[in-house]
Amino acid sequence: MIQNIEVILADVPTIRPHKLSVATMNTQTLVLVRVVCADGVEGWGEATTIGGLNYGEESPESIKVNIDTHIAPLLIGMEASQVAKAMAKIRKIIQGNRFAKCAIETALLDAQARRLGIPLSELLGGRVRDALPVAWTLASGYTAKDIAEAETMLEKRRHRIFKLKIGARPLAEDVKHVLAIKKALGDAVSVRVDVNQAWSELEAVQGIAALEAGGVDLIEQPVRAENMAAMARLAQRYAVSIMADEALHGPQDALAFANASAADVFAVKITQSGGLIPAAQVATVAQLSGVSLYGGTMLEGGIGTAASAHLFSTFADLSAGTELFGPLLLTEEVLQTPLVYKDFMLHVPTGPGLGVDIDMDKLARLRRK
Numbered sequence: 088m089i090q091n092i093e094v095i096l097a098d099v100p101t102i103r104p105h106k107l108s109v110a111t112m113n114t115q116t117l118v119l120v121r122v123v124c125a126d127g128v129e130g131w132g133e134a135t136t137i138g139g140l141n142y143g144e145e146s147p148e149s150i151k152v153n154i155d156t157h158i159a160p161l162l163i164g165m166e167a168s169q170v171a172k173a174m175a176k177i178r179k180i181i182q183g184n185r186f187a188k189c190a191i192e193t194a195l196l197d198a199q200a201r202r203l204g205i206p207l208s209e210l211l212g213g214r215v216r217d218a219l220p221v222a223w224t225l226a227s228g229y230t231a232k233d234i235a236e237a238e239t240m241l242e243k244r245r246h247r248i249f250k251l252k253i254g255a256r257p258l259a260e261d262v263k264h265v266l267a268i269k270k271a272l273g274d275a276v277s278v279r280v281d282v283n284q285a286w287s288e289l290e291a292v293q294g295i296a297a298l299e300a301g302g303v304d305l306i307e308q309p310v311r312a313e314n315m316a317a318m319a320r321l322a323q324r325y326a327v328s329i330m331a332d333e334a335l336h337g338p339q340d341a342l343a344f345a346n347a348s349a350a351d352v353f354a355v356k357i358t359q360s361g362g363l364i365p366a367a368q369v370a371t372v373a374q375l376s377g378v379s380l381y382g383g384t385m386l387e388g389g390i391g392t393a394a395s396a397h398l399f400s401t402f403a404d405l406s407a408g409t410e411l412f413g414p415l416l417l418t419e420e421v422l423q424t425p426l427v428y429k430d431f432m433l434h435v436p437t438g439p440g441l442g443v444d445i446d447m448d449k450l451a452r453l454r455r456k
């Protein structure tokens with residue numbers, strides 16, 4: 088039986104300012120959900136977002152209020168092992184709130200996998216790989232700093248795929264910045280850009296042409312999420328891969344995008360999709376439609392990152408890799424044992440459930456009072 092649901096906010100400084108076209112992050116607010124069951128089993132989930140309300144329509148504070156006030160009371164007393172039944176009730180009664188739903192579903196699935204003594208990946212259909220390629224985002228705002236950061240990552244054998252955040256500055260400046268980094272890092276390295284919706288279609292036409300010619304591999308969400316028609320025109324116009332991110336709010340959007348041939352790659356995010364199961368459906372739609380997959384992040388800490396890793400380990404195709412580096416952007420680790428990043432890969436935990444555990448003393452110090 089589901090006995091208690093607690094939502095914890097913890098503000099953790101980032102290792103350096105992280106500059107996106109929609110926000111500059113100096114801290115990340117972890118939104119953690121703890122579900123306690125009557126049989127003594129506990130599950131954890133995460134609903135972390137980026138930049139308060141700058142990126143998505145749920146804020147850390149709204150997620151906490153909505154779970155505490157509207158979602159938890161619907162679940163208390165329900166059978167904890169019947170995760171699908173619990174989630175069907177929430178999805179029927181509660182509109183929107185995909186991040187909140189994701190955290191709840193993750194915690195219930197974590198608890199159930201622990202109960203069964205199996206890794207979460209096995210409850211999600213079974214892993215086909217034990218380690219995931221993991222990109223790093225260069226977003227200091229300075230070209231020379233970004234190049235030095237990338238070189239350190241290459242030396243440490245931590246990352247060899249780099250995503251650059253652009254769209255805040257004039258197009259010509261952004262193009263110059265990206266091409267300077269690509270030139271410095273060379274052909275053995277994959278350089279990608281994320282515009283976070285900042286360009287008009289005309290800017291995208293001009294920007295993508297220059298970036299493609301300079302050897303950039305992938306263009307993420309160049310135009311507004313709502314503008315599926317522009318995404319389709321860009322995807323058809325250019326050979327370089329066009330990826331949808333903010334446009335995908337679950338399986339229904341994925342189906343519309345696939346039907347419109349509006350992206351070459353989908354960034355699958357468990358929170359944006361509304362949970363692990365809907366995120367798996369987004370991946371299924373992609374695979375049935377010939378769209379490639381990328382494992383996305385909302386820069387979550389260890390819980391959300393582990394949950395995402397378990398799901399992405401089950402994807403038959405993961406040709407664009409992942410960006411599950413969230414915990415590495417933070418100055419504080421909330422897990423008892425950190426996730427393993429080695430030889431350009433994130434290793435998927437092997438223990439029961441998420442296979443990671445919260446350091447409760449650490450969290451007690453970090454949590455918002």
Ligand SMILES: O=C(O)C[C@H]1C=CC(=O)O1
Pocket residue numbers: 137224226281283332383384385386410
């Ligand atoms: O992809 C996004 O839009 C959000 C996020 C993921 C990595 C990163 O640096 O920012």
Ligand SMILES: [Mn+2]
Pocket residue numbers: 281283307308332333354
């Ligand atoms: Mn993105």
